[in-house]
Amino acid sequence: MPVDDDEALAEILDYEHVAVVGCSTTPGKAAHDVPAYLREHGYDVIPVNPYADEVFGRxxxxxxxxxxxxxxxxxxxxxxxxxxxxxxxxLERDDVKAVWTQLGVRDDDAAARAEDAGLRVVQDKCMKVEHRRLTNRG
Structure with a gap:
């Protein structure tokens, strides 16, 4: 079952290195602003976007x-x-601990495969919203 309790969400939010698949170069888009927020709050954000040379100077x-x-x-x-x-x-990597899909994004079969491989899965939730809610930071 995908993670939805606050304690488990907080544990995932304690991880530091976040690869953002679909990270955008366009301010104002959620795929840009959420990773920017994460960077501002100490996360190592790794942009993944085949159409961008760099995002956030990285x-x-x-x-x-x-x-x-x-x-x-x-x-x-x-x-x-x-x-x-x-x-x-x-699943080809050995370092990933969790897969987190943003609001409106879900695939129950893929989530089950990730969980079967030992990964934690969060679906259809915004990392920024959950971080703000659980840490009382903005």
Whole structure:
């Protein structure tokens, strides 16, 4: 079952290295503003976007499999129909602890595969909203 209790969400929010698949270069878009918020609150945000050279002054990787740095959480800002392939890439890594899909994004079959592999899964929740709510920070 995907994570939805506050204690488990807080544990996932304690992880530091977040690969944001679909990270946007466009201020005002959630896929830009949420990762910007995470950076402002101490997270190591790793942008993954094949159409961007860099985001936040950091080189963007074309795919999750191209990320050389440690990844604790894969945060997904892509349509639900792309989640399965992103989970496939995630399962090829040995460092990821959780997959988090943003508001409106879910794939129950992919979530079950990730959970079966030992990953924690959060679906259809905003990391920024949950961080603010659980840490009382803004």
């Amino acid at each position: 080189e963007a990787d074309d795919s999750l499999s191209g990320v050389d740095e440690q990844v604790d959480v894969v945060n997904v800002f892509r349509p639900s129909e792309e989640v399965a392939a992103i989970v496939d890439e995630t």
